[in-house]
Amino acid sequence: MREPVFILGVGMTPVAEHWGLSLRELALQAMRAAMADAGGVQPQALYVANALAPILSGQTHLGALLADFAGLDGIEASTVEAAGASGGVAIRQAWLALEAGAVETVMVVGVEKVTDRVGTGLDAALSAWSDADYEAVHGLTTASQAALVMRRYLHEHGAPSDALAGFSLTAHRNAVGNANAMFRKAITLEDYARAGMVSDPVNLYDAAPLADGAAAILLGRSSVARVPGRPEVHLLGTASATAQLAVHDQPDPLNLPAAALSAERALQAAGIGRDAIDLFELHDSYSVYAALALEAAGFAARGQGWQMARNGTIALEGKLPLLTFGGSKARGEAGGATGVYQVVEVALQLQERAGASQVKEARIGMAQCLGAGGATAATTILRQAEGPP
Amino acid sequence: MNAPGVDRRLLKPAREVGIAGYGAYIPRFRLPAKEVARVWKGGEGGLPVKEKAVPGIDEDVITMSIEAARNALARGQVDPSMIRAVWVGSESHPYAVKPTSTVVAEAIGATPHTQAADWEFACKAGTEAVQAAIGFVGSGMADYALSIGMDTAQGRPGDALEYTAGAGGAAILLGPGEESLAIFEGSYSFATDTPDFWRRADEKYPEHGERFTGEPAYFKHIQEAGSALMEMLGRGPQDFRYAVFHQPNTKFPQRAAKSLGFKPEQIETGLLAPVIGNTYAGSALVGLTAILDEAAPGDRILLVSYGSGAGSDAFCLVATERLPQQRGLAPSTRDYIARRTEIDYATYARYRGKLTLS
Numbered sequence: 001m002r003e004p005v006f007i008l009g010v011g012m013t014p015v016a017e018h019w020g021l022s023l024r025e026l027a028l029q030a031m032r033a034a035m036a037d038a039g040g041v042q043p044q045a046l047y048v049a050n051a052l053a054p055i056l057s058g059q060t061h062l063g064a065l066l067a068d069f070a071g072l073d074g075i076e077a078s079t080v081e082a083a084g085a086s087g088g089v090a091i092r093q094a095w096l097a098l099e100a101g102a103v104e105t106v107m108v109v110g111v112e113k114v115t116d117r118v119g120t121g122l123d124a125a126l127s128a129w130s131d132a133d134y135e136a137v138h139g140l141t142t143a144s145q146a147a148l149v150m151r152r153y154l155h156e157h158g159a160p161s162d163a164l165a166g167f168s169l170t171a172h173r174n175a176v177g178n179a180n181a182m183f184r185k186a187i188t189l190e191d192y193a194r195a196g197m198v199s200d201p202v203n204l205y206d207a208a209p210l211a212d213g214a215a216a217i218l219l220g221r222s223s224v225a226r227v228p229g230r231p232e233v234h235l236l237g238t239a240s241a242t243a244q245l246a247v248h249d250q251p252d253p254l255n256l257p258a259a260a261l262s263a264e265r266a267l268q269a270a271g272i273g274r275d276a277i278d279l280f281e282l283h284d285s286y287s288v289y290a291a292l293a294l295e296a297a298g299f300a301a302r303g304q305g306w307q308m309a310r311n312g313t314i315a316l317e318g319k320l321p322l323l324t325f326g327g328s329k330a331r332g333e334a335g336g337a338t339g340v341y342q343v344v345e346v347a348l349q350l351q352e353r354a355g356a357s358q359v360k361e362a363r364i365g366m367a368q369c370l371g372a373g374g375a376t377a378a379t380t381i382l383r384q385a386e387g388p389p
Numbered sequence: 390m391n392a393p394g395v396d397r398r399l400l401k402p403a404r405e406v407g408i409a410g411y412g413a414y415i416p417r418f419r420l421p422a423k424e425v426a427r428v429w430k431g432g433e434g435g436l437p438v439k440e441k442a443v444p445g446i447d448e449d450v451i452t453m454s455i456e457a458a459r460n461a462l463a464r465g466q467v468d469p470s471m472i473r474a475v476w477v478g479s480e481s482h483p484y485a486v487k488p489t490s491t492v493v494a495e496a497i498g499a500t501p502h503t504q505a506a507d508w509e510f511a512c513k514a515g516t517e518a519v520q521a522a523i524g525f526v527g528s529g530m531a532d533y534a535l536s537i538g539m540d541t542a543q544g545r546p547g548d549a550l551e552y553t554a555g556a557g558g559a560a561i562l563l564g565p566g567e568e569s570l571a572i573f574e575g576s577y578s579f580a581t582d583t584p585d586f587w588r589r590a591d592e593k594y595p596e597h598g599e600r601f602t603g604e605p606a607y608f609k610h611i612q613e614a615g616s617a618l619m620e621m622l623g624r625g626p627q628d629f630r631y632a633v634f635h636q637p638n639t640k641f642p643q644r645a646a647k648s649l650g651f652k653p654e655q656i657e658t659g660l661l662a663p664v665i666g667n668t669y670a671g672s673a674l675v676g677l678t679a680i681l682d683e684a685a686p687g688d689r690i691l692l693v694s695y696g697s698g699a700g701s702d703a704f705c706l707v708a709t710e711r712l713p714q715q716r717g718l719a720p721s722t723r724d725y726i727a728r729r730t731e732i733d734y735a736t737y738a739r740y741r742g743k744l745t746l747s
Contacts, residue, residue, distance in 0.1 A: 017600065019605035115601065118599040118601065119599060196434075
């Protein structure tokens with residue numbers, strides 16, 4: 001039996017327009033919070049999940065920058081980049097390092113600072129996540145890419161124009177009680193129907209707001225002392241996978257093979273079936289990807305993912321709660337940091353520290369983040385350790 | 390005594406200073422915001438104002454400043470040769486090098502024994518000139534000084550600014566307190582290096598930081614300057630009959646007012662952006678003239694300007710018995726707003742020199 005990897009501590013900043021905080025200050029806040037949450041444990045290695053700093057902040061070499069800024073002198077540190085999947089892939093790397101027995105403790109910090117740039121500069125930076133030679137060069141943006149996929153989804157499956165509204169409604173409702181969320185206001189189906197178009201048929205409520213944020217998680221092997229008095233949570237399985245980067249190279253844009261592969265591999269590593277999953281933090285950067293992720297992971301049949309958003313299945317008290325802290329739509333999308341936010345949120349659920357977002361009797365949770373419309377997907381499965389804390 | 394680094398002191402001269410005369414000027418042409426939306430957005434999208442004032446083809450900051458200055462002199466009944474400074478704050482000085490202020494001073498008869506200079510601080514250049522004039526008169530170096538905030542604002546075609554970038558402004562004649570229509574109780578400025586909006590040399594149109602122009606720029610500086618001034622004067626929002634803030638659109642001043650504790654009825658008189666747009670350096674001052682047109686003796690007024698880059702000047706004024714006696718000596722601000730000729734986008738493009746292929 002493999003030695004389990006434990007969650008030692010978590011920390012995060014609100015996802016917001018942090019006009020007064022720089023990239024390193026945001027990261028430091030989350031890292032300090034995670035170390036404090038872990039009872040002062042310091043990591044032996046640091047993985048930084050970030051996708052936009054080289055373009056938006058003119059800053060690479062975040063490993064050295066943040067290790068130094070956090071006073072973690074001399075530790076091993078580097079950046080993991082996989083567009084919007086950076087966070088999940090960084091957690092995968094941390095898990096591999098722990099599994100290899102190379103280190104006892106690892107910190108993963110996801111950080112994005114996007115509000116130092118505005119307008120087309122920001123769109124251009126995000127377009128670098130797609131195929132630069134064949135997509136970005138033609139002006140494809142993340143929104144227009146999602147619009148192509150959403151249009152196809154509604155058409156192929158004969159779904160109504162508001163088929164995906166339920167994901168946005170659920171996200172906004174769940175964010176009301178989350179102090180770290182960007183939009184803490186519930187919305188109605190009428191609000192959704194009235195929303196302006198971002199890139200037809202993607203409307204304002206189908207598109208997650210990109211903002212600044214940092215989330216950190218400290219992981220350790222069983223030899224490292226955990227803070228007593230809270231349920232222990234293991235990292236049960238991690239996996240990441242890739243697919244064709246350009247949408248036009250994908251045999252079926254309504255299938256997310258990387259998401260399917262990473263979910264399948266993570267479930268296999270965890271040694272559980274998907275029915276054991278009590279909650280799923282998926283990546284709703286655009287609402288259509290929420291439906292596609294449900295289908296890819298096998299929670300819904302092809303073309304049926306949107307139905308789950310209409311029948312209460314994904315609510316906090318439903319069969320498979322999603323976006324429990326608001327997801328990217330309402331907590332806020334933090335680019336390469338999103339995957340770390342998701343795992344922090346699942347950890348809080350399983351530690352029974354989720355406050356107003358708490359899912360009752362949550363024992364096993366899954367998080368999955370997607371890079372650039374699913375060309376990379378990283379899945380993490382966490383489990384509350386059996387027995388009393 | 391304040392600690393080093395936090396020397397927050399009230400600006401109040403030894404000698405009492407007030408507004409001896411004031412005058413507004415708003416050109417007659419109006420471009421409805423929905424006309425901009427028609428051309429650029431297929432008629433869709435929200436409108437930040439109803440319409441904006443557009444200068445005629447033969448108008449610029451010099452001619453408009455002269456109009457406003459003449460109105461200020463008419464109300465003040467002051468011999469222009471007594472004016473010791475003519476200062477014009479604007480983002481639209483017709484010349485890069487050659488002062489607007491000397492032409493204005495010459496036209497109103499204030500030359501040659503006078504200071505004259507142009508001021509630049511985005512949308513607060515006019516109030517900066519008012520503050521300098523308070524120091525000039527308050528120190529006894531002058532009995533009268535004329536400060537003007539006037540603009541023919543620029544907004545790139547199709548940009549969010551094009552809906553609002555308007556034309557107009559006001560001239561404020563500063564004089565001794567005993568001759569004033571309103572007296573300054575004090576003022577205060579707050580400035581930081583905040584690059585929210587700028588226009589580089591030789592560029593026709595400004596650039597801006599979109600949402601960055603809001604919270605960390607406009608709201609922060611207005612809030613800091615306004616609340617600090619009220620605190621130092623021992624006043625609260627309830628002590629003011631009127632308040633006027635820099636008004637880049639309709640919503641910003643409404644939100645700023647609310648966050649400082651003011652009610653909608655306190656700002657409604659001076660809120661002109663919905664019908665004339667954002668007159669940049671003229672914006673807060675022309676709002677003040679609309680308030681002076683109706684304020685009663687004893688009414689207290691808060692004015693807080695905002696200039697990108699960024700800073701705010703806050704002023705507290707109290708109207709005197711002279712105000713109702715002298716304000717009828719020149720056209721009111723509402724008279725200028727009522728003098729209205731609607732134009733379409735094509736006419737606007739011609740008047741503003743936006744046709745560049747010829």
